[in-house]
Amino acid sequence: MDAFSMGLIAAMGALATVAGASEDIESDVGSQSNPNSQVQLAAQVGNPHRIYNKAISGEPPANALWAATAAMVAYTLITAFQMPALFALVAGASVAALFNGVFSMSAYFGRNSSQRRFNQWVYLDIVRYTTPSIMAHAWITSFCIATISYIMVYMLPIPHPFPMPIIALIWGLAVGAIGSSVGDIHYGGEREFQNRQFGCGLNTMLSGQIVRKAEAGLRNSIDNAWFCTKFGGPATGMGFGLTVFLDNWRTTVFDPVTQASLAIAMGIFFIIVMVVYNLYIEKSARRKYGPYPEYKGDIAA
Amino acid sequence: MNFDINTIVYILEILVGGLLVGIGVHFVPVGGAPAAMAQATGIGTGTVQLAAGSGLTGLLAAGFMMSVTDNLWLILASGAVGAGIMMGSTMLTGSWIYAYAVGAPFASAKVNYDPITGFSQPPYVAPGTVGQGIPTICFVSGLIGGMMGGLGGAMIYYPLYLINGNAALSAMFAIGIFLVNAVIASWNIQGTIEGFHDPKFKKWPFAFRACAIASILLALAAVLITGGA
Numbered sequence: 374m375d376a377f378s379m380g381l382i383a384a385m386g387a388l389a390t391v392a393g394a395s396e397d398i399e400s401d402v403g404s405q406s407n408p409n410s411q412v413q414l415a416a417q418v419g420n421p422h423r424i425y426n427k428a429i430s431g432e433p434p435a436n437a438l439w440a441a442t443a444a445m446v447a448y449t450l451i452t453a454f455q456m457p458a459l460f461a462l463v464a465g466a467s468v469a470a471l472f473n474g475v476f477s478m479s480a481y482f483g484r485n486s487s488q489r490r491f492n493q494w495v496y497l498d499i500v501r502y503t504t505p506s507i508m509a510h511a512w513i514t515s516f517c518i519a520t521i522s523y524i525m526v527y528m529l530p531i532p533h534p535f536p537m538p539i540i541a542l543i544w545g546l547a548v549g550a551i552g553s554s555v556g557d558i559h560y561g562g563e564r565e566f567q568n569r570q571f572g573c574g575l576n577t578m579l580s581g582q583i584v585r586k587a588e589a590g591l592r593n594s595i596d597n598a599w600f601c602t603k604f605g606g607p608a609t610g611m612g613f614g615l616t617v618f619l620d621n622w623r624t625t626v627f628d629p630v631t632q633a634s635l636a637i638a639m640g641i642f643f644i645i646v647m648v649v650y651n652l653y654i655e656k657s658a659r660r661k662y663g664p665y666p667e668y669k670g671d672i673a674a
Numbered sequence: 675m676n677f678d679i680n681t682i683v684y685i686l687e688i689l690v691g692g693l694l695v696g697i698g699v700h701f702v703p704v705g706g707a708p709a710a711m712a713q714a715t716g717i718g719t720g721t722v723q724l725a726a727g728s729g730l731t732g733l734l735a736a737g738f739m740m741s742v743t744d745n746l747w748l749i750l751a752s753g754a755v756g757a758g759i760m761m762g763s764t765m766l767t768g769s770w771i772y773a774y775a776v777g778a779p780f781a782s783a784k785v786n787y788d789p790i791t792g793f794s795q796p797p798y799v800a801p802g803t804v805g806q807g808i809p810t811i812c813f814v815s816g817l818i819g820g821m822m823g824g825l826g827g828a829m830i831y832y833p834l835y836l837i838n839g840n841a842a843l844s845a846m847f848a849i850g851i852f853l854v855n856a857v858i859a860s861w862n863i864q865g866t867i868e869g870f871h872d873p874k875f876k877k878w879p880f881a882f883r884a885c886a887i888a889s890i891l892l893a894l895a896a897v898l899i900t901g902g903a
Contacts, residue, residue, distance in 0.1 A: 407710035407718055433723040534741040534841035535734070543730045543849075547760060550727025553710075553719040555767045562712040562776040572777040574712030576802030604775050612767035616760045620735060629739060633748045640755030644817060647762035651769050651813045652791070655780045658773040658807070664797030672786055674797040 378530050382625050385521050386618030389548075392517035393613030394606040396436055396548045397556030399510030401564075401601040402503060402594045403427040403477055405435065406553045408561025411583050413484070416493035418581035423496055425503045425594040427480035432557075433549030435476075436514060440545030443469040443515035444522050445538040458523060466516035473511035477504055503594050518544045521617065531629065544617070551612040559605025564597055572662060619643050684833035685893040691829030692855045692889025694822050696881050699725045699859035701819025702761075703812035703869045708804075715782045715805035715868050716812060717768055721860040722853065724764070725823050729852055732757030732824020736831055737841060750828050757824025758817055765808050765816055772807040780807030784868050790814060805868075815869025827852050837897055847899070851892045855885045 399405075402425065404412050409428045416422065429435050447465035450456040456464075478500060485495045522540040525533040533540060565583045566575050587596050619640075627636040664674035702725055703716035710718030717724060735756025739749045772778055781798035782788065783805035788795060791810045799805050808816070830851050834844035862881040867874050 407707040407720075410707045411711065431720055431723050433727055531738075531742060533734070533738050535737055535845050536842045539842055539845050540734065543734050546723075547727045547731050550719060550724050551760075551764050551767070554717045554724060554764050555771060557710045558712065558718050558768060558771040559775045561707075561710040561718065562771070566711070573800030574714075574776065574778055574803040574806040576800070577713065578802060605771065608767045608770050612763050615763035615767075616731060619759050619763070620731065620756050624735075624738065629742045633739065633743060633745075633752070637748070637751045637755050640752075640759055644755070644758045644762050647766050648810070648813060648817070651766055651808065652810050654769045654773050655791075655793075655807070655809060658779045659793065659798060662777065662779045664779075665800055667801045668797045668799075670796050672794045672796050674794055 375530070378625050381524055381528055382618065382621050385524055385621060386614050388517040388521050389617035390610040390614030392514050392521070392548055392610070393551060394610035395510045395513035395517070396432070396552040396613075397606045397609035398598050398602055399507055399514060400432055400552055400557065401560045401605065402510060402598040403507045404594055404597070405429065406432045406557050408557050408565055411561065411565055411581060414581035415583045415585075416488045416491040419491070420581060420583065420585060421491065421493045422583065422585045423499060423591050423593045424583070424597070425481060425499060425507070426484045427477045427507070428484070429476045429480050431549070432553040433546045436549035436552070437542045437545035439469040439473055439511050439515040440518040440548070441538050441542040442472055443519040444541030447519050447523065448537045458527070462516060462519050462523060465519050466512045469515035470508040470512040474504055474508045477507050499593060506595065506598070514548065518548065529625075547616060548613050551616065552609050555612050556601065556605035556609035559608070560597060560601050564600045573665065681897055684837060684897050685890070687833040688830050688851065688893035688896060689886065689889045691826040692851055692885050692892070693882060694826030694829060695725070695729060695852055695855040696859040696885030697878055698729070698819045698822030698826060699856050700863060700867060700875055700878050700881065701815045701822065701870055702867070703808065703816050704866055706866045708866075709806075712772060712776045712778055712806040713803045714866065715784070715807065715809070716866065717765060717808065717816070721863065721865060721867070722856045724761075725819070725856045726853060728757040728761040728764070728820040729823030729827045729856070730849060731760040732821075733827040733831055733845065733848055733852070736824070736828035737845060740832065740835060741841070746832060749832055750825055753824040753828025754821040755824070757827070758821040761816055761820030765813055769808050776806070778806045780809040781805045782809050782812065782868055782871070784872050785811070789871055811871055812869045815871070818870070823852075823856075826855070834896055838899060843899070847896050851889065851896065854888055854892060858884045858888055
């Protein structure tokens with residue numbers, strides 16, 4: 374372990390945290406992934422809305438595409454045209470953001486126009502001012518992930534054997550999986566349904582009854598991003614940052630050639646700590662919130 | 675290429691890796707879209723997506739380890755631990771959202787008492803839902819599943835790298851074989867499962883057979899590709 378590689382690991386952790394946060398907010402502005410099922414359903418149960426609707430695919434494959442595109446363009450520019458790494462990564466992320474914009478707009482037009490029979494409109498102003506915001510967040514995500522891949526391949530003392538685009542593809546899949554597992558709960562479980570009783574999941578009877586009015590005027594996806602930035606985005610960032618940082622930290626502190634078993638033992642230690650922390654959260658939530666008063670069964674709380 | 679005893683060993687290793695992925699997916703507690711609305715227990719995403727996210731993070735760790743050592747056990751353990759870290763941090767941060775943003779206690783609707791902690795579950799299931807959050811039993815089950823996925827990914831990558839000596843090609847093939855097995859297992863559990871305590875888990879022999887057939891076919895194709903890139 375030397376100070377330089379430790380600094381690189383810290384930078385990777387920081388970049389991953391930013392990537393996780395921006396990935397989640399990108400999926401909230403654009404309304405992608407699982408909670409979008411309610412946005413899609415809303416118009417069909419008689420609630421036309423002004424929320425962006427772009428379920429291009431699941432978040433992991435979508436983000437794998439953006440990240441791998443950015444890394445591939447950057448890799449080509451670095452190896453074939455000898456461009457400076459930073460400019461190449463910026464150019465790669467810009468290409469990925471353009472891809473994202475094309476997919477987002479076609480998804481919005483396609484999905485909303487197919488719901489014409491439910492009185493759902495295509496709002497051109499929504500397309501005009503939400504799409505750049507989605508693209509900007511996709512730019513941040515793909516830039517951060519392509520940079521992480523660059524550091525892993527070209528800068529760490531023991532370079533990773535995979536080429537940059539494949540590492541970016543895998544980290545893109547991982548960040549999408551974390552974003553759709555963590556941040557989307559804040560958007561789907563909390564922001565879309567603020568009209569129900571707090572402290573429980575969504576009752577099945579309320580499916581499709583999403584909140585359509587904002588503090589002033591009609592709610593749109595920019596309002597949702599503002600809300601999810603407060604907790605869902607940072608929590609996703611923590612999740613992805615922890616994954617990248619802890620996974621690389623243990624093989625940097627312990628030399629993988631001579632102390633491989635210590636690196637693995639350290640990983641197992643991290644996993645055990647996580648189990649204990651989750652148990653603590655479970656216990657404290659049960660103690661603070663208590664059982665639901667509507668429960669009528671025999672099993673004691 | 676020469677079709678010798680080593681090739682058969684490689685095929686068997688890929689088969690075991692594919693089976694580990696297929697069975698591992700059954701352990702991962704995913705609730706799909708309903709879980710994203712805190713309407714069902716588990717992680718609010720799709721089975722394949724989460725399994726792929728964790729298993730391939732394990733593949734990154736295993737690939738890195740394989741570049742510095744050729745000890746099979748270290749490579750496999752590294753893959754499993756890498757996947758376990760990703761799965762653990764995902765479920766942990768997901769728990770923050772369930773506990774502190776949605777404000778719901780964790781409960782499973784499939785069992786009356788958590789088999790690990792002994793906590794009662796039905797009083798904490800919100801009306802109109804089938805549980806929410808990630809109770810300890812689901813967390814442990816998810817870690818087992820994620821680590822099996824990472825182990826399987828490493829087990830597929832190892833023989834492929836020995837055959838063609840090209841990390842990129844082996845990684846792409848490992849990702850492909852991984853995804854095929856994860857999708858087959860996902861069909862078997864119809865998209866959602868709570869973990870090894872879920873009654874759906876008893877259906878694993880069907881996935882075992884299907885994954886075995888798919889992995890054998892993929893392994894036959896994979897060992898024939900000896901590189902060239």
